[in-house]
Amino acid sequence: MMVEIINIGDELLIGQVVNTNASWMAEQLNMSGFRVLQVSVVSDSRQHILDALAEAESRAEIVLISGGIGPTKDDITKHTLCEFFNTRLVFNQEAYDDVASMFARRGYAVTELNRLQAELPELCTGIPNPMGTARGMWFERDRSAGGKTIFVAMPGVPFEMKAMMTGEVIPRLRKCFQTPSLYHKTILTQGIGESFLAAQIEHWENELPANIKLAYLPQPGMVRLRLTGVGDDAQVLHDEVDAQVGKLEQLIPDYIFGYNDETLEEIVGRMLKERGATLATAESCTGGYIAHLITSVPGSSDYFKGSVVAYSNSIKETILGIDPGTIFEYGAVSKQVVSAMALAQQQLFKADYVIATSGIAGPGGGSPEKPSGLTWIAIATPETLSVSHFTFGDSRERNIRRTALQALNMLRKLLG
Amino acid sequence: MMVEIINIGDELLIGQVVNTNASWMAEQLNMSGFRVLQVSVVSDSRQHILDALAEAESRAEIVLISGGIGPTKDDITKHTLCEFFNTRLVFNQEAYDDVASMFARRGYAVTELNRLQAELPELCTGIPNPMGTARGMWFERDRSAGGKTIFVAMPGVPFEMKAMMTGEVIPRLRKCFQTPSLYHKTILTQGIGESFLAAQIEHWENELPANIKLAYLPQPGMVRLRLTGVGDDAQVLHDEVDAQVGKLEQLIPDYIFGYNDETLEEIVGRMLKERGATLATAESCTGGYIAHLITSVPGSSDYFKGSVVAYSNSIKETILGIDPGTIFEYGAVSKQVVSAMALAQQQLFKADYVIATSGIAGPGGGSPEKPSGLTWIAIATPETLSVSHFTFGDSRERNIRRTALQALNMLRKLLG
Structure with a gap:
């Protein structure tokens, strides 16, 4: 399944902000069995967003968009999506109630700006935003060659985008495309450089079954090894990957200090x-x-x-x-x-x-x-x-x- | 002058590496008077690179490419550029001598791989790489609408790319396009949030002359204010910006702790x-x-x-x-x-x-x-x-x- 990521925002094109959203999204997609074909970063300008959407539609089955859905006047993504899909904004009571209850909990009054945020393109499905006031938007459009392209617009604020991707977007995409089971385990090593490590585990790496892939993720002072298994039966897959981790533990016991996100x-x-x-x-x-x-x-x-x-x-x-x-x-x-x-x-x-x-x-x-x-x-x-x-x-x-x-x-x- | 940046590399599309090259290049270009219109990140694949080059040529006067010019077999940018410009690789003695003398200084022998690296597309001008063995490549092609598009391919290794951009590419681009004088000064503030700072300096900001722009660059615990002046006379411009900095120093003396890259x-x-x-x-x-x-x-x-x-x-x-x-x-x-x-x-x-x-x-x-x-x-x-x-x-x-x-x-x- 080919994915294109479109990040919208002038701040990304003047070098003010490093585009960490793209690499985070790409990593999450990759770990869920989707392949990112291109990342396009474009400015907050109507024509430019329209062009990027059309180009992405021509080459990808999934187009993930971040940025420009906030309440201020330079946030034009929502209006531009309406134009692209030939639809209009309609008031969404559910989106409004979400924001109203979030504000009530914090003791704020709901403003006219928030009311405008509850307007969503008629053709889209709103995606809840547990961390903020702007809903995500999920569109589907048939391809002339058959099948359909899915477009999902999300906030550009990293922690809002991440919560929406993890909680909603990736589970929905996996359901739509029925990707096989995936299982990841990252082995953390310290005290040995990447090339020496690669030499020590070369034989084990060459003997890995075809459904288990290895990635080297070096950082100053440590090398992370990520194993990714793909299969139909989650339990079998789990056992297969863990068996390979067990072999690795016997090969390089002195260098392994932990697993996954531990420090x-x-x-x-x-x-x-x-x-x-x-x-x-x-x-x-x-x-x-x-x-x-x-x-x-x-x-x-x-x-x-x-x-x-x-x-x-x-x-x-x-x-x-x-x-x-x-x-x-x-x-x-x-x-x-x-x-x-x-x-x-x-x-x-x-x-x-x-x-x-x-x-x-x-x-x-x-x-x-x-x-x-x-x-x-x-x-x-x-x-x-x-x-x-x-x-x-x-x-x-x-x-x-x-x-x-x-x-x-x-x-x-x-x-x- | 519109610029498109094309970053080539599978590692950027699986989330293994954050694309800091794009933001650094964009910032340098922006500070030199060039505007970045789009960043496109594509994989190490021939067709994908060709498509990205054609799309970039259709919308930008300058196309800056990084990645994929190293000596290994997954580095296909050079061959793809030959195809795009309908030219062939020829041995470049100057490039070879550069590498040979760099290797001699370090006591290495020149390998066949290095000889291949000295082959450059016949149509391009080679750009010296003071930090590595792969030369940059500068191409020019006439546009059907008149004028020309400049393409520059650089290494993806950040410190090689940065040295080449700073030492060669930006000075050459500024000469080609005769951009006006630019002068930047960043004022570092601590102890006041972005919105409170904006309120305190609002009047000063509104009174800035049209040729001096202000950017807010917030970080946890500090806000940087970058003034960028554009003009014809470097000395006059320098004085104009410094006069505005002087006014700012009188407005918020307690919060300013330094300038530019100081910590x-x-x-x-x-x-x-x-x-x-x-x-x-x-x-x-x-x-x-x-x-x-x-x-x-x-x-x-x-x-x-x-x-x-x-x-x-x-x-x-x-x-x-x-x-x-x-x-x-x-x-x-x-x-x-x-x-x-x-x-x-x-x-x-x-x-x-x-x-x-x-x-x-x-x-x-x-x-x-x-x-x-x-x-x-x-x-x-x-x-x-x-x-x-x-x-x-x-x-x-x-x-x-x-x-x-x-x-x-x-x-x-x-x-x-």
């Missing part, structure tokens, strides 16, 4: 909570970023005591009590200093587990012996102290991110 | 460096995020001593020495506690300036008196202690971001 900071947080254990960090090169990741998880105050960001050597000495002689002899970026930081922080914050980092974040500041990107990580547990070093690259932002993910994954393995 | 953490860092002063943070609700922002700036170790992330009350008491009775009486999220945190950290880290935060990041954890989003910020200077509170919203991520920007701007004003 390392959530996983580590859950493990600490289950143990009733506490965590603290002592950060130099990561400058508080690990503490930031951990505290981005709601409820992290249950297990996270806090951090000392010991950015200057004087803080390493006065707050963490590192011997100035050790720093002088080995340098701040060393096994000795990062180990001392972890053990000192464990005492100071009375924490069960501690992550400590010391490195050269770059881009400058390196030397032949200690290049930019060199990072030492120490993890203290109630029983052990683990220390490792890594040499990342020249980008400060990526070095900080990769150090943080590496450290969280080291902690996860020690908790496991 | 608050860079500005504050520069001010501290100029004074030879040091900074530390004592963070509760921001969980290390302020330290992370400050240390994301290269060279921040010159002025940033570090942070205590006092996430649990026990750390506030044992490390910062806050009186448990104060926490019991007023709560951790209070003027009393955030003030004590700032003053204690100033002593502990021997820092000239301290930012302290305590709030309810949410979602959840609030009460009628202290709702989710309530944040106290204290700034200690060598002479003073300033304390303010804010009530942001329900999103944890946005509350942390807004608190950090608000705190950095408070510090900036005290340093100014």
